Amino acid sequence: MNAVTPMKTWKTPILRLFFFALGAIPPLQNDLKNLSFIHFARWVIVRRTQFPVLSETQPREQLKYDYLIFFSNFNGTWNQYIDAFSAVLARGLNVIWRWSEKFPGSRPVTGFKRYITLVQFDTDYYYNAYPRAATNDVKAALRVHDALRDFARSSQQISPAEFDTAWRQLLVRVQPDLGSTGVAPVGT
Amino acid sequence: MSSIDVSDIQGFALKGYNFPYARYLLMELLQPEPARTFITGLLASKITTGERWDEKPLTTLNVAFTFNGLLKLELPMASLISFPLEFQQGMKARSEILYDTGRNAPQHWEAAWRENRVDMWVAVNANTPEALEDRCAEVEALANATGGARVAQSQPACAIFIDGKASPKEHFGYTDGFGNPDFQGAERGCVPGQGKLTAEGNWEALATGEFLLGYADEAGELPVAPIPHLLARNGTFMVYRKLHQNVASFRAYLNEKGATYPGGKEKLASKFVGRWRDGTPIELSPDRPQPSLVNDPDRHTNFTYADDPRGERCPLGAHIRRANPRDAFGFNGQLVNRRRIMRRGLTYGDYVPDGEPVSDTDERGVIFMALNASLFRQFEFIQQQWIEYGNDSHQGNDKDPLIANHGGHGKFVVQGTMDPLNPPFVCAGLPNFVELRGGDYFFVPSLTALQMIAAGSIDPR
């Protein structure tokens, strides 16, 4: 998802400060990780004078507002994603977007969805190195990989009986992480 | 926190009637004027509301409409287009989204559903087969006399009787009916575990607006609803799905896997669902069923998954854990509160006790009905994201073991421990134990709205 929102220029430094704090003290980051459906997300402030100029003949932008651009790579449907944000991250989202003009707040969710629909723009080309894996799948796979590596090392020269017990221990270790990967459901 | 007007709401939206016999008359509406007269007649014969009963009536009567039905009744266009998209499209058009493909695809549905002939659902519940017959005859006589409707399909349903008594069992042998959500304003007392979790770990009723239109919902607003306000208020949406059960396949699979599962067949059966077949929740009692627990309303639904993050007691992909994750996603259950549905189903077909010969082709299963303020956000979400997909339960693309559309390749991981009677165990090659035979989305109007529909007096302004 991509979204661009205008900000009055005097509000921009305040937002930067909040981002700095969020980076330094990560309660929002913990919630994002626990929600576990975003691979990568970023917020980019483009100040009104910061749009790149690459030639003399290129018209320069003359803008009143600074702009906050948001990109996210997420799993699930758009509605699920916004519902979860609104239900669980409302405070954090408000802190980020309240500086954008006409942001209605992330609760109640209907107004929030309407605003996002207004400010979002479509992607023309998207690439995902592991398209059949959700974030949960990647995390689970990494755990399984490590568990198998450990097991392979420690089970080199043991008797079948010992192997049997060790194998059961491996299963118990990896058992929550054995879901299949595949195509995710589409929204509507 | 509003008090709700129970006399305006159709009764089954507020409580299960607990009658053992039912028939769903799935009706096709004919010309608008006679159809409206038919509805007027039904109103006169007493549509059952949520009013408290001093004495249980002999029968109940309720109605609901598909979008096609409302179209035929000539509701104003502005009202019609204000209904949610998924309701307008109907369940058949949304089969891809719902994973109703392969054997569950609409081309395999019963004719009335396949051909979109169902405009109206008229449900009669009764205590005796005779009372049922009489009330249904009244309804059909009214339909004939007014020329307003005809029966496209007549679907009988009845509880499974064991030892001469109506039981809450379904055909796979599980005791059903636990876990319906508590919401504010509903008359019955809160059963711990049925509502939502508070920050302190107590159970509280959910917002009324999750199940009835016109009331505040869990998101702190009035749910999106059709216009005008009077048309929507005190109404709700219902999904109806005729779920055929392949009892032979289920028993064969359970016998085969149960023979190799160290905990035994009954325990494996309990892992599929999250309850022993008598209803004991395995989260509370993983090693054996406990009748005293099942019969205690303060305990039989009163549990969370916080102490079982690895699925050692109740597998991460078990049916009830998928359908209602409670606190399993963290955040105090907040990601779950807007995904609850109110179930009102009943079994159909002859019951065959375990051990006796049974066939997958026999007509038996469950008429699944669920009520919610938003089909898209509640029922469809659960179906698509939690039953037919497993990412939120951290089970990747694995599906619900019991009811999902596996197509023969499904797998279900039973998480376990080092206890030899509770080992990790994988059930592979899952077939479809349940098949969809048809259904649709319905709008369940309030009594006020029903009168307006019958009078043709809806004004969307």
Next chain:
Amino acid sequence: MSNTNGQIYGLTILSPIVQDHVLDISHAIELRQYLATLPQDHTSPFSILDSTHMARLVVMDDVVYVGAPACEEHLKSRYLVFETNFDGDLDTYLSRMAAEIGDVVDSVWKHCVGYPGVTDTGAFIAYMKRCQIDTTFFFADVNDHTVKENLKALQVQSALAHFIAHHQGLPPAELQRAFGQLLCSLDKAPLPPPGGLPSEKTPAEDRPHE
């Protein structure tokens, strides 16, 4: 202002698109048409540039008027937005872009103002850095594994889950032997290509997770 999270670099590039009012088809439209033809699976240019976890290319036409009392304003140019999340450092990534997928880079960026081409790597890198906007806040859930490590892990997970399901209840000696074979085959198995195989694509998969 961090462009990195763990060992992942988050690059945001805004390249102004050439405006030429004489052309029949504008640069923006032609660019969009080209992007629509780029494959998204293992034949994608980003599969070659295999340190890329996820990337997108977007033609940003304008900013949005959110309604009164906000003021209405418009951008004078359209911008090509390139948002990418990759392993390693920026200079290496940009050099590889020029060296390994130069023709695709040309086809995309030829529509942009001041684009110098890829023959002079230094000039290309300088151009991209002029278009770079610093990321203000970058979130990466899994930030400590490369694309290759993730792909390998997914391969291992799938193989192990399959093995467990199909070797259940075997006597220990047999299980141990079979497991030895599993390890061998996993060692020898080629890494799955980034971007996914086309045979895995179904109609429903057309929408990416974005």
